[in-house]
Amino acid sequence: MRCSHRRAAFLTALIAAVAVAAAAQDEVFAFIPDGGRTLLETARAERLPEGLEGAIASQEGDAETWRGRLEAAQADAPALAALDAWQTDTLAHYLAANAPLAAGELPRDGRDMALQLCQSCHIITVVVTQERTREAWLRTMNSPSHIEIATTPAEREALADYLVINAGIPIDQIPPELRAGGASY
Ligand code: HEC
Structure with missing residues (x-):
């Protein structure tokens, strides 16, 4: 007992x-900016216009197209109007990579992937402090050190798009415990 x-x-x-x-x-x-999954969930908590929800459920589009749809919906969606340009861009790329979206759990976004996949060999600082082009990110992810990380090619592109917009975080915004001696490779 x-x-x-x-x-x-x-x-x-x-x-x-x-x-x-x-x-x-x-x-x-x-300190790592929200990805598209969180941005969409947050915006949905205040309800999005039906037209935009319909598009999310049924349409494809590149990031430019989605940025246009998001901006067009801003007048009827304060939660979208409140996003800054980086967040709108992040959400537009997330939708470009993932829409049309079925009901239910949303696919992981670039931030989710970075936290899940990019900390086992070096700390996240190695990733989020780099400012790079999409091609450079894809080169890193396809390099011998990274090629075996479990992602689809589409997920690598989505992660690259997230990092282009959101990485390059200045070192003074990185929590002290994540600054020094981070790389163990
Ligand atoms: C299996 C171990 C491993 C994992 C997991 C890993 N890395 Fe690395 N990473 C390395 C090694 C080893 C190096 C240093 C050698 C090199 O640059 O290839 C490195 C270096 C880097 C660098 C700096 C050097 C460069 O290539 O520019 C970046 C940026 C980077 N990794 C990004 C990432 C990202 C993004 C992820 C998650 C998708 C990730 N890493 C996950 C092993 C890993």
């Missing part, structure tokens, strides 16, 4: 500790 009680208490404490660690992790990475 006592024993299983203690085990339950231990498990509860462990789960709480893991949750706290996960939340602290999220906070450490808060």
Whole structure:
């Protein structure tokens, strides 16, 4: 009895500790700009115009096309009007890569991929402080050190598009614990 009680208490404490660690992790990475998945979820929380939702559910388009659709919807969607140019661009590229979007869970965005895939060999700082062209990002991701990372070619392009817009973060905006001695390769 006592024993299983203690085990339950231990498990509860462990789960709480893991949750706290996960939340602290999220906070450490808060300086990395939102990707398209989060931007879309946030905008949807205030409801998007039906025409735009219809397009998201049924249309393809390049980033330019989606930027136009997003800007056209701004008048009826304060959440879209509130986005800055980088965020609109990030969302436009996300939709270009992923629309038409089926109902349900949204596909991972560039930020999700960077956090999931780019920290096991070096810290994220190596990635998010680089300012590069799309071609340069794709070259890095197709280099021998990176080619085995589990992504489809389309996901690499989506990650590259996210990084073109959102990486190049100045070092003084990087949390101190992520600054020095980051590369372990
Ligand atoms: C399997 C280990 C591994 C993973 C996972 C990994 N990297 Fe790297 N990365 C390396 C190694 C090794 C180097 C240094 C040698 C080199 O440059 O290829 C490096 C260096 C880099 C550099 C700086 C040098 C360069 O090529 O410009 C960038 C930028 C980079 N990685 C981006 C990424 C991104 C983006 C991801 C996630 C998609 C990622 N890395 C995930 C192994 C990895």
